[in-house]
Each structure stands twice: as structure tokens, then as C-alpha cells.
Amino acid sequence: MKAELSDVDRGAAAYTRRSLAFYNWWVLKVSNNLAWNCPTEKILELYREHITENHLEVGAGTGFFLQETLPQGMPRVALLDINRDCLDYASKKIADYNPEVFQENILEPLDLPGARFDSMAINYLLHCLPGNLEMKAETVFDNLIPFLKENGTVFGSTILGADVRRSLPAILLMKLYNRKGIFSNKNDSLGAIMEILSSRFKTFNVEVHGCVVLFWAKGLRASCLEGRSEAVPTALGK
Template sequence: MVAPEQVDQAVVAGQAVYTPRTLDLYDLVVLGLSNALIWKCPTGRLLEQYNRHVAARHLDVGVGTGWFLDHCRFPNRQPQITLLDLNQACLARAAARISRYQPKVVQANVLEPIGAAMDPFASIGLNYVLHCLPGPLVQKAVVFDHLKPFLAPGGVVFGSTLLSEGVERSRSAQVLMRFYNKRGIFSNQSDGLEDLRRELAVRFDDVRVRVIGCAALFVAR
């Protein structure tokens, strides 16, 4: 377990907004409203990606409220799920939500090497993680280096992130991103589509990135 006070404060800022109280509103505000109306990437499109790529042995990074794990279709009835997040409130909320699967919980900063002992996973999900991490993509893409040792041969890494460059952003998206970046909730003011593709391509052999609204949905093997 990693205590938040031991982590760089810029990393802490990106996840500190997710308290038990704000998590009560997360599904409505982010998944119900912001995705469809502001980011122009309806939550259903993100769920489709989970349904296509989630495996029976899955690691979820940046777990939010656990909504996607609660609603997606696993290939069997008893998947082995591990939740990894720095935020204890998110881990507790997601673990309780999918308690029927008896998930394992790991509290860690994905920007640092992960010291937890974990067997390889057939799928690793990073939904809406990268835009909350500090620094440019060339730096925060190190998360893939830290996760690759836990990816089984033939396994898949998939996820999504909100971009500022190389995508079309509505006026409301620009305003909200600017506000979130100022508050330290987001750190994606220089995150671009080509940067994301490049950082994935140097680490994986098969990379697919598609844009929906100002979100980039990626799949890498």
C-alpha cells in the first residue's frame, strides 16, 4: 500500500477531487452528462470498448466508481479482477460495487514502478486515467512501462483519455478543460493525438486509436 503523503503533490491533486461525496455524483455528472454533452463521447461507447476487450483475468487502473466493471460483459461468470488506484475512496467504492466478483485491491501510484506482487493479466484497462496525470504525454506514458510486466503474453491494454490537441473540442469542452487544468484535476493542456499514438507505438506492436468527440479510445497489444 502506498500512502498519498508519500506521492508527488501534483499526482495527489489529480485524484484528490474524488472523495466519497463527489463519487456520489460521479456517475450522473461525468458518465451521464459530461461524456455525452461536453466531451461528445457517450458512456456507451466506452462500455462497448470494455465489452470487446475485457478478459476473465483483468486489472483495472483508475477505477472511478467501478461503473464499467459493474456493467460490462465478462467472458465468464467469475472473472478475477484487481483494482489499482492511488485513491482509497475510489478503491473502496469500486470494490463494494463489484463485491460479487471478490476483487483484489492495490493502492499504488501508477507513475512509479508497481511493487505489488501480481500474476499477469489478460487485459488491463485505463479508462480516463492519462488526462488526470501530471506532465506531458511523453512523461506520463511511463505508466505503460510500469504496467507491461503485468500483461500476459497476447494480452491487451485498452483505455481512453481526453485530449486537447488533434481533436475537435466544443467551446464548452475547452472551457471545462481549462478550469480542470487550473484546479489540477486534469493535466492535459498539451496532450495531443499524435503524441498518444507515438508513445503507444514505441511500446506495443499493434496499436489502434480512434477518436470520439475529444476522447481518444486506444487498444494496444
Template structure:
């Protein structure tokens, strides 16, 4: 496995996950990336279906806060077992399907497909540029039903406005291999999504691209 993939996911220890919501979704989104978490959450609530797959689950924040109580089926995909364990426990009343997978490889879930798939704050952690990361979209397309929606968000590192602290922290994250987004920009994301999906929509808020696309 690519060592950068390992580095990107290994940072999410139980200790880091315990402060993730405060540091990333609270402080960083508001003051560094300039995209309040509730904006991503509202998009999640709008596009999530009753047959949903969440990829790169983190702490399960969006699932816990915005997933309808009437959801019929929910599944989790992540390479980090700490994230999978924490999130599956948080939504255990929904009996989530749990898959430990590398999104850069074929998922081989061997299950029914999904009507919606969310992928929040994962792309900027994957190694390579967006043309290389787009293999993830190919793999996700395979698990989405016709007419289903892929949606999510990612922090861009190129051709976006950043304050001084955001620049320094992003550089530090990239140096450590936590982020790999120096060359990630709007144009590259648009091309990558359109290669595999239609009706692509992308909104830039601060450093963050919020996107959605349909499988046809």
C-alpha cells in the same frame, strides 16, 4: 509524491464519487466531450478478459455494467482509497484484488499477470505531457501476459474540436490540477503506446481517444 498526482486523485471524495456517473459519464461525455459512455463501454466489453486488471477505477462503472459474470479474476489499481473502497464493494461478489498504487511508479503487485488491463479516463489526470506519462505504459506492460491487451480512453486537450463550454471546463480543470492534458494529442498518444506495445489502435470520438494495444 508529485503534488499534481495528489491533486488529480484527491478530488475523488465520497461526495464527488456519488455524482461522478451523472456528471462525467452522463452529462460531460454526451454534451462536452462528445463521446457517449456506451461507446467506451462497448469497447470494454469487447476487450475485457476473464483475468482482468482495471486501473483508475473511479466508481467501477464499466466493471459493474460490462464485466462478464463468468469472470475468473479481477483486480483494481488506484491511488484513491475512496474509489477502491466504493468499487470493491460494488463487485464484492467477484472477490477483487485491491491495490493502492501510483501508476507513475513501479506497481510491485507481486501477483500473477493479467490478460487484459483497462485504463479509462486516467491519463488526462496525470501530470506532465504524454511522453512523461508514458512511464505508466511501461509499468502496466510489466503486469500483462504476453499477447495480453491494454485498452482504455483519455480526453485529449490539443488538436481536437471542442465546443465553447468544453473549452472553458477543460481550462478550469487544468488550472485546478484535476486535468493535465493541455498538450495531450493523438500523435503523442500514438508514439507513447508504440514505445511499449504493438498493434496500436486509436479512435478519436469528440475529445476522446479510445485506444488498444497488445503486449508482444
């Protein structure tokens, strides 16, 4: 069963074919520099350090970061998003890599056939999901972990609404996005993401730039491996 846009927050519906055409300019050039104070190059560095030849991109976006950082050759790359427009847009940008495409709701159990992944990116996604960070991040990570190799790496970034210094443009833009339902991050804090990572991974790191936290985590804790079989799970009801 494929997830529908109505299953998740209005934020997903903001990314249409038309808006995606302007996304790289508005978000990666304008907003990252003038509002969030996190240069896009910082996120690119995170990708270059942690992306592998067996990678899952959670939240397809425009495919920009994959275009810039995917390893040479024929890596395995998969895209996961509830929004069909995002999947179509990003998959065309990296068509040479023949990406696997999964239209799934990250807040529900997943059905991702194939081998487990060595790396997963959750980039600029968490702040768009409904609910508080503790709840939504816990759900996202717990839904993804069954498809991650034991020593695999999860990395990404999210825009925080609490416990960080925000410029006036950031305050105003974040207020607008939260009111429209594009963001849901008023109370998202650094402590919340650190708690989620430390409870599931042996090693993790966070780095704050402006109001954006960049993170990576590696090596699943024993509690995440209990009852785990060699076979990749299939979501119930699918």
C-alpha cells in the same frame, strides 16, 4: 510501502466519497455527451470487446464499467488506484467478484503479486495525471507492462487538449479543470498516445470521438520482453 495522495497531482484528491456519488451522472451522462462529445456507450463497447476474465482496472473510478461488462462466472479482477475512496467505492460495487485491491501510485514502480494479467484498462486516467502526455503515458505503460502477459491487451481512453475539435463547453470545462489541477492535459495530443502505443505493442488502434481518444493495443514488442522472467517482478524498496 503504500503511496500517499501527496505523491501525485491534486487530481486524485478531487475524488472523494461524496463526489463519487455524483460521478456517474456528471461525467458519464452530462460531460461525455455535452462537453467531450463521446457517448459513454462508446467506452462500454471498448470494454465489451477487450475485457477478459483476468483483468486489471487502472484507476478504479466508481466501478461502473466493470459492473456493466465483467464476464459472467468468477473472473479475476483487480483494482489499482492511489485513492482509497475510489478503491473502496468501486470494490463495493463489484463485491460479488471479490476483487483484488492495490493502493499504488501508477507513476512509481508497482508491486502487484499474482499472475500476469490478460487485459488492463487505463480509462479516463491519463488526462488526470501531472505532466505532458509523452512523459506520463511512457511511465504508466512501462510500469504496467511487466504485469501484462506477452499477448495481453491494454485498452482505455483519455481526453485530449490538443489536435482535436473541442466544443465551447469542452474548452471552458477543460480550462477550469486544468486550473484546479483536476486535469493536466492542455497539450495532450493524439500523436503522443500513438507513439507510446506503437513503440511498445505490435498491434494498436485509436479512435477519436469528440475530444476523447479510445485506444487498444495488443502483443508486446520484443524490446518490452528483454530480460523478462517468468516470475512477476516485485518493486524495489517495497
